Amino acid sequence: MASSQDIVRIGSYLISIGLVLVVAGFFLSTIQGGSGEFGGLVLIGPIPIAFGSSPEITTSMLYVGLLMFIIYLFIRRKM
Secondary structure, three states, X not given: OOOHHHHHHHHHHXXXXXXXXXXXXXXXXXXXXXXXXXXXXXXXXXXXXXXXXXXXXXXXXXXXXXXXXXXXXXXXXXX
């Protein structure tokens, strides 16, 4: 069983890796000179709110949010 310190350490690593990936993606997009599409997902509690620069990206973000919501429901039901 993982202790709370281990969980905090793993969470910190995941946040750091995510931040590095976002920054690297921004710089690679800038270097290539392309105008890429963007999208995002905001979770307010378990409710997903999706946004994006095109309908395809927004739909993809909504699917990711719904998947996260379903996973949340399964985890909550197990507890």
